[in-house]
Amino acid sequence: MKAKEGVLDRLNDLLSAELTSINQFFLHAEMCRSWGYERLCEKIRARSVDEMKDAEELVKHILYLEGKPSMTLGKLTVGESVPDQFQVDLKLETDMLNRLRESITHCAKVGDYTTRSILERMIEDEESHIDWIETQLDTIKQVGLQNYLAEQIRKD
Numbered sequence: 001m002k003a004k005e006g007v008l009d010r011l012n013d014l015l016s017a018e019l020t021s022i023n024q025f026f027l028h029a030e031m032c033r034s035w036g037y038e039r040l041c042e043k044i045r046a047r048s049v050d051e052m053k054d055a056e057e058l059v060k061h062i063l064y065l066e067g068k069p070s071m072t073l074g075k076l077t078v079g080e081s082v083p084d085q086f087q088v089d090l091k092l093e094t095d096m097l098n099r100l101r102e103s104i105t106h107c108a109k110v111g112d113y114t115t116r117s118i119l120e121r122m123i124e125d126e127e128s129h130i131d132w133i134e135t136q137l138d139t140i141k142q143v144g145l146q147n148y149l150a151e152q153i154r155k156d
C-alpha cells in the first residue's frame with residue numbers, strides 16, 4: 001500500500017526516536033545494575049524492551065507502506081546518576097509523546113486512519129512510561145534519594 005504524503009517521513013522520525021530510546025534505556029539499565037540497583041535495572045530494562053516492540057511495529061508498518069525504514073540512531077544523553085537518568089529519559093519520552101501527537105494529527109489530516117490507530121496505541125505506552133518516571137521523581141522527593149536507592153538493591 002502506498003503511503004499518504006508526509007506519513008513515511010514521520011514514521012521514520014518516530015523510528016529513529018524509538019531506536020534512541022531503546023539504546024539509552026538499555027545503557028541506563030546496565031549502569032544501574034553495575035551500581036548494584038538490580039531492581040531498578042529490571043524496570044528500566046523493561047522500558048527499553050517496550051520501545052523495541054514499538055520500533056518493530058514501526059519497521060513493519062513502514063515496509064507495509066512501501067517505504068524504507070531508516071535505522072538511524074539519534075544522539076544518546078547519558079545520565080551519570082539515577083536522578084539524572086530519570087530526567088534525561090523523561091525528556092526523551094516527552095519528545096516522543098509530542099512527536100506522536102503531531103503525527104496523529106497529520107494522519108487524520110491526510111486520511112491515513114490505519115497509521116493513526118497504530119500511533120494512538122503507542123501513545124498509551126509512552127504516557128505510562130512518563131507516569132512511571134514522574135512517580136519515581138516524586139518518590140525521591142518524598143523519601144530522599146538514599147532511601148529510594150536502598151529500595152532498589154533487591155530483586156523483585
Ligand SMILES: [Fe+2]
Pocket residue numbers: 018050051054096122125126
Ligand atoms: Fe515507544
Ligand SMILES: [Fe+2]
Pocket residue numbers: 021051093096125126129
Ligand atoms: Fe517510552
